[in-house]
Amino acid sequence: MTLPLSQVTMVGTFPPPMHGMATVNAAVRGRLLASAASVVVINTAPASLDRAMLARLGRLPRVMRGLARLAGTRHLRGTALYIGVSGGAGQTYDLAFLLLARLRKMRVFVHHHSFAYLHERRRLTAMLVRAAGRRATHITQSAGMAGQLRTLYGAANVAAVSNAVFLVSSSEQAQVRSRHELRVLGFLGNIAAEKGIFEFLDLMAALRQPGASLQGRIAGPFQDVATETRVRQRLQDLPNVEYVGAKYGAEKDAFFDGIDTLIFPTLYANEAEPLVVHEATQHGVPVIAYGRGCIPEVVTPECGCVIPPEAPFVPAALVQVEAWMRAPERLQAASVAAAASFASLQRTSAQRWRLLQAQIIGGAP
CATH class of the missing domain: 3.40.50.2000 (Glycogen Phosphorylase B;)
Incomplete structure (x- = not known):
């Protein structure tokens, strides 16, 4: 027995603290809930906006609890994992979630919020894209960003959806x-x-x-x-x-x-x-x-x-x-x-998001 395709497990940073990625993740969660999807949130946000190394390492307990939760959840096969990936070393945590999701036979949606690894190829990001798999859908915020992801990392399925769509309300x-x-x-x-x-x-x-x-x-x-x-x-x-x-x-x-x-x-x-x-x-x-x-x-x-x-x-x-x-x-x-x-x-992005959301919650091609 598997859970309905409308179940979505979201992994990433959510407010507080408030910043761009957390705001978008919260907006996506709201859209999915409004579409009658069952949403499970694994919040990996740090305690503050501080970017010091010790503050970033402070995410580790949350990440470990999140991985344990994902590993212990039954009947995930065929359901969706939506993950907002980090721009730097935090991709190490994201990589662990992606490998576990692939092991659990989940459908993978990777949302990219950073240009840090799109100026030149980075080994950690290349590992992350490979771990996501060829069938994964990568979401970027512009056509230029999508082009860089394809060129540098060979991502096969890339959808460009501007953050403007999440400001509709x-x-x-x-x-x-x-x-x-x-x-x-x-x-x-x-x-x-x-x-x-x-x-x-x-x-x-x-x-x-x-x-x-x-x-x-x-x-x-x-x-x-x-x-x-x-x-x-x-x-x-x-x-x-x-x-x-x-x-x-x-x-x-x-x-x-x-x-x-x-x-x-x-x-x-x-x-x-x-x-x-x-x-x-x-x-x-x-x-x-x-x-x-x-x-x-x-x-x-x-x-x-x-x-x-x-x-x-x-x-x-x-x-x-x-x-x-x-x-x-x-x-x-x-x-x-x-x-x-x-x-x-916003109009263009809203059309693209509707198609993408249908894939996330319903498994549409």
Whole structure:
């Protein structure tokens, strides 16, 4: 006897703490439950956003309990395993789950959230793809990401589904306001050096001129105490910038409604398709960002500015900011294009997700 094909075992990080992969995993769980699938969650999330080695090793007890749970569950043959894989050494844990799933004759769906192993071939990732098997379905966040996975690792079945699809519920409530004047520059995310918070502060310092009216607004949780201390020290010399705390739900919508451009100078090597970029464009907020991961596929020249990761961020961002200040009609055009780009991407991704979800919960080819 086997369980119905509609049973899905989900392995990966779930909130808290809140970050991109955990948010997407939670959204997928919600979609599957809404489709009457029976969902079993094996949460391997660390206790905090801290990326130190000791913090990452702290996941091990959860991983071991998860493996024991998967090994001890009866009648898994033919049911689905959905796993959100890590970008670095955490793939060692993911590899163990995949090998066990193959042993239990489960159908495998691997969701990739990182570009870290798509710049060049990595041995651990190659082992992970082989362990998943030729019949596994790999889910990426863009066509470019899918192409790299096929080229570097020979993945046979790859589906590109943008994270934009998981913002459908909030986008129905989002207030899209066309920007006519550049007044407030925003930063939202987990506040950390690798997410570019200090590049944002450097940009606001460069824009602080006598008579200038530009303001900066920062929202999100601090990654650690050391980062919070450094940021608050910098803010003492930047009266034109305020920290407004972590924002979720309606408060996050209000944050986006109150800014005129999102600044996202991410230095994170694993960056793929950050949700915050989609959240900005769905509100009609143009984006200035480093072009890491899928960002150049999301932020087109019509709806923002993508800066090559090897270039200094502040000088290039200043050029775009000054261009929008001199010609507000260009800012307005970018705002309209951002909202339209998000809506188009979301429609396309929703169609692809419906087909993929049918495979996950029903075993459809």
